[in-house]
Amino acid sequence: MEYNDRRNYTSQNNKLRWVEKLSYLLDEQFRLPGTNFRFGLDPILNLIPFAGDMSGLLISAALVLTLAKNGASSKIVTLMVLNIVLDATIGGIPIIGQIFDFFFKANKRNIRLLNEHYVEGKHQGSGKGVLLGVGLVLVMIFILMVYLIWQLTAWVFSQF
Structure with a gap:
């Protein structure tokens, strides 16, 4: 699914549209030719030891912090933080972490959680x-x- 085809909460809320764009850049910007497999800058950055992992973690944390400031429930914020902590923890393991980063797309998962929260009413509460x-x-x-x-x-x- 291409970025412009999406219809969801962040697309409808212009104030948060940049969050979705940054998430797309980090997790799905590029497509492997001849396949439907997509990846973004996050797994590429993570090829740089420590600095790549930290930059991805900080960007993801900033996205979650922005969403928390814009009214996301504590349950959705907790689920999002778990995604980025899992991504950073396993992503920090040499070789296994680099492979993991191509498949576990924390930012994409967080946008999906956000849409489930606002559009479908899931993940409410504490x-x-x-x-x-x-x-x-x-x-x-x-x-x-x-x-x-x-x-x-x-x-x-x-x-x-």
Whole structure:
């Protein structure tokens, strides 16, 4: 779908149209010839160690901050922040992160979330439930990692 064909909240709200344009530039500006695969400047910038990752994170964070200032609910802002944190975290892993950045388009996902929020009425309310769910998952992952490290340590010492 081309940029000009879209009909959504940011297109209707001229004050926020630049957010959609910047998101398109970062995630979908270019098309791989002969395919429908699109990518933007974000995965290209991320080929530059650290500086590329940080620039993408800062631009995405600025977009979310702008949307928050323009009345997005705390739940939608929380979901958007999770997208950019996931993008920055996995995107920072050498090689795997560069490949991930071509497929996980955080800004495109955030524009879709914004449209679902304003046009379809989804994602209303507080972001506390989302944060609680993420917190529980992170605690479970931490416990699993501690357990695996404990088991690995016990196995290593049993070899001596």
